[in-house]
Amino acid sequence: MAYPGQPAPGGFYQGGYGGAPGGPAFPGQAQDPLYGYFAAVGGQDGQIDADELQRCLTQSGIAGAYKPFNLETCRLMISMLDRDMSGTLGFNEFKELWAVVNGWKQHFVSFDSDGSGTVDRQELEKALMTMGFRLSPQAVTAITRRYSTQGKIAFDDYIACCVKLRALTECFRRRDATQQGFVNFHYDDFIQCVMSI
Amino acid sequence: PPPGGPYGSPYGCPQPGPYGGAAPGGNAPPGVDPEAFSWFQAVDEDHSGFISVKELKQALVNNNWSTFNDETCLLMINMFDKTRSGRIDVYGFSALLRFIQQWRGLFQQHDRDQSGSISFSELQQAFSQMGYNLSPQFSQLLLARYSQRCPQPSIQLDRFIHICMQLQSLTDAFREKDTALLGNARLSYEDFLTMVVTRML
Numbered sequence: 001m002a003y004p005g006q007p008a009p010g011g012f013y014q015g016g017y018g019g020a021p022g023g024p025a026f027p028g029q030a031q032d033p034l035y036g037y038f039a040a041v042g043g044q045d046g047q048i049d050a051d052e053l054q055r056c057l058t059q060s061g062i063a064g065a066y067k068p069f070n071l072e073t074c075r076l077m078i079s080m081l082d083r084d085m086s087g088t089l090g091f092n093e094f095k096e097l098w099a100v101v102n103g104w105k106q107h108f109v110s111f112d113s114d115g116s117g118t119v120d121r122q123e124l125e126k127a128l129m130t131m132g133f134r135l136s137p138q139a140v141t142a143i144t145r146r147y148s149t150q151g152k153i154a155f156d157d158y159i160a161c162c163v164k165l166r167a168l169t170e171c172f173r174r175r176d177a178t179q180q181g182f183v184n185f186h187y188d189d190f191i192q193c194v195m196s197i
Numbered sequence: 198p199p200p201g202g203p204y205g206s207p208y209g210c211p212q213p214g215p216y217g218g219a220a221p222g223g224n225a226p227p228g229v230d231p232e233a234f235s236w237f238q239a240v241d242e243d244h245s246g247f248i249s250v251k252e253l254k255q256a257l258v259n260n261n262w263s264t265f266n267d268e269t270c271l272l273m274i275n276m277f278d279k280t281r282s283g284r285i286d287v288y289g290f291s292a293l294l295r296f297i298q299q300w301r302g303l304f305q306q307h308d309r310d311q312s313g314s315i316s317f318s319e320l321q322q323a324f325s326q327m328g329y330n331l332s333p334q335f336s337q338l339l340l341a342r343y344s345q346r347c348p349q350p351s352i353q354l355d356r357f358i359h360i361c362m363q364l365q366s367l368t369d370a371f372r373e374k375d376t377a378l379l380g381n382a383r384l385s386y387e388d389f390l391t392m393v394v395t396r397m398l
């Protein structure tokens with residue numbers, strides 16, 4: 001079965017996720033405008049934590065006219081790409097994040113028809129469905145209840161939701177040996193994989 | 198399999214109380230004690246008769262005086278909000294305070310060196326005592342995610358509550374699917390998403 005956001009042959013993400021795969025540093029990295037934002041907040045170790053990511057994203061203006069990301073969302077974003085489980089991101093992971101978030105932002109903008117910076121439940125459901133997530137009505141209800149204020153979901157919360165769904169999907173997909181959409185979970189593995197997000 | 202099955206002692210701590218059950222002593226009558234009531238009034242800044250997540254955040258503090266994080270406050274509100282309005286009334290608040298008190302007690306119990314926060318080894322021991330059989334890597338990951346970047350990462354009360362409640366909730370969800378109690382469950386992608394999304398948000 002095809003999972004949303006799964007890399008196509010060739011290794012690039014489909015469906016508006018944007019993003020080049022992470023890889024070794026490339027020539028010209030120092031001239032990359034993103035590197036400027038990253039270096040400005042990162043410490044000597046070339047890694048940024050959630051606080052630093054928040055500052056970095058705010059300064060890069062990725063949120064545009066929307067409210068910048070809260071700390072919890074930044075923490076989530078790190079967990080999504082934090083392959084070495086360090087709780088921090090290196091520059092290549094940051095670049096990947098930036099591209100993915102941009103893809104999600106374009107998607108959000110296309111559903112935010114009145115430009116209010118929010119979407120309602122129906123628009124959210126459509127947005128998530130068109131990204132390929134097949135969610136049950138209970139799941140959509142839970143998501144809406146968690147992320148909406150007076151029936152509206154803001155950009156930051158939408159991103160948090162996308163991050164969670166993508167991370168959960170990855171967690172499941174990696175264990176789906178036959179790629180049929182089923183996994184035989186052992187209890188310990190289930191708990192640890194889900195609570196790592 | 199060990200006694201109690203592959204989960205160790207059945208699905209976490211078998212005692213009632215700190216995991217969302219009744220207050221100690223069982224069936225406390227629905228009422229509001231004077232202290233909870235005056236606290237409620239102080240926290241309900243706009244005198245709406247309801248406390249929102251934002252107002253609740255001001256009321257709950259960790260041992261290091263940091264306010265409870267948003268996620269835990271949200272979890273608390275959802276637990277004690279009978280009206281599904283995203284706010285709690287004085288009865289909900291009173292029950293919430295009792296609930297937090299029990300958690301403080303449990304937290305102190307597991308904070309063996311009385312440092313005010315829970316370290317890696319204390320967390321491992323807490324999980325083990327609650328009946329969970331989780332790897333050290335898992336505890337490391339939780340610490341990496343939920344503590345500041347400092348030499349001695351540790352967990353404050355708010356995150357401790359949040360982690361334990363999620364463990365309980367996800368275990369319940371898994372058990373519903375594992376009808377034979379084998380410690381395994383075959384989940385479809387959609388089931389998996391629904392289970393997790395409805396329990397973790």
